[in-house]
Amino acid sequence: MLLKVLGTAAGGGVPQWNCACPECSGARAHPRRRRRHASLAVRAAEGRWYVVNATPDIADQIESCPELHPGPEPRRTPLAGVILTDAELDHTLGIARLREADRLELLTTGAVRDAVLGRQHLGELLSPYTDLTWCELPTSGRPEPLDADSTVHISAVPLSGKRPRYAVAVPAGPGDDGHWVSALRLTDRATGRTAVYAPALGTWPDALQHAVADADCVILDGTFWDDDEPRRTGISARTATAMGHLPVDGPDGTARRLASLPARCLYTHLNNTNPLVDPTAPQHKVLTRMGLEVAADGMEITL
Template sequence: MGHATHTFTFMGTAAGCGVPAFFCDCPACDEARRDPRARRGDCGVMVRGEKTVLIDTPPDVRHQLIREDVRNIDELLYTHAHFDHLGGLGELEYLVQLVRKAPLPTYGSAEALEGASIEFHYMTYCLDMRELAPYEQVELDGARYTALPVTHAPGTYGYLIETPETRLFYASDTGKLPPETAERVRDVDVMAMDATFWKRNWSPDAHHSVQECIEEGLELGAKTLYLTHLAMHYDEPVTLAELEEYLRQYGGRVKPAADGLSFAF
């Protein structure tokens, strides 16, 4: 066995509008107002080795970067260009202007990069945009990232992240995985996947429920499965306490992701 060389950090783990949502008084949002452990910002992750790689720039990204004591970002990847994954991009403008003084290498599908260019047209000078085709691989800081199509908006990717020690699949927004993507992520060491809904799923073409995520993740042989993009309250609300109780049946193999949760890989 080699030794872990990278750290994976959940920057945010909520579906759009976060937990608590400012407009919501459901039991899950009430719990999050009382208990910081239950609070969630919009979804993004960070991979740190020698360098710092950010996947997505959610609206909360400035607070997330301060929380994790980040001083620089070396590469940026996008899963897709919906607001809850893109909306914080403007927070990086002064990093580029004042610190980096060079455009930030930014990877994603044609659709994601186009979306970013339209929404943040005044930011394009800050970004060195590098389009990834489906299944294309890029080596960043000693880890290999493979862009895998998932079931969501056109051009949405999950990323298979591989080091010599570990295979990790991150897909914050997806319904049932397309067959080729599913095959490529079979038996990964770690899977962090969309678990937006509790029980009833309004949009199975774009998201999983908790139950669907667990069923698919375990069927694909994931050794550890993290539930992320958790709404907690889109339909039937579920508190973190209730979710943790429900997950006990899986003996530690299935875990709720949490903002700031990190592990070495």
């Protein structure tokens, strides 16, 4: 299995256009600290790739990854489709940017599909440009191959019913409360290797614990370093947990859980206020001592 990390930032990216916090200012002064919105490319088969979440940076992310470049025939692209872990704007706005495709396959849960179609009206908006094909993400109990010829199988791990702000008023469908935010479990049947990708994590359900217990690589939500970060930095009156993101540090933080796993564990989806954005921040040493890492844009992971 081959994974390419296309981005590692939370909504707004790093630097965020309207922010002059130390981390954003540092990224402007040191361009190597810049981070695109969190996204992952997964090779399904030779010459066929899926992108996890269509971010506002998707065009630049494709250009930064040679494996996703078109060719040799004009307008022929290795991008087979997009997988959505949730319906947040920073994970779906890039769908419109892909309107030049003749056909675009999207893998989502039903709740996410209905939000994108019903509230964002993307189907109506893009129908004059491209043919959107929606496929249901299989649940964790029944993984399915990404492609007919792919050894990589995928399943969605339901995490929570946290809805994006624009979809708060959407009537609940039967059984969709836990399917607004999902983790992805990717297993290569040829090697037996497994990766779990969860860029948004507000709770740690038993299903997630089961999914990561025997994983070889876990890439997890690292939006905030500690629970009070949003309030301390003035970006919100709520804590990290109340905003739908478990913090990295602290008694209920994810670092302690990840440190107990045999898997290689990396953090992604860093908010611009997170000190981990600064590669010289002492928090990196804390993670290193625990055997944990912070993912970097452009990183390649082979399992």
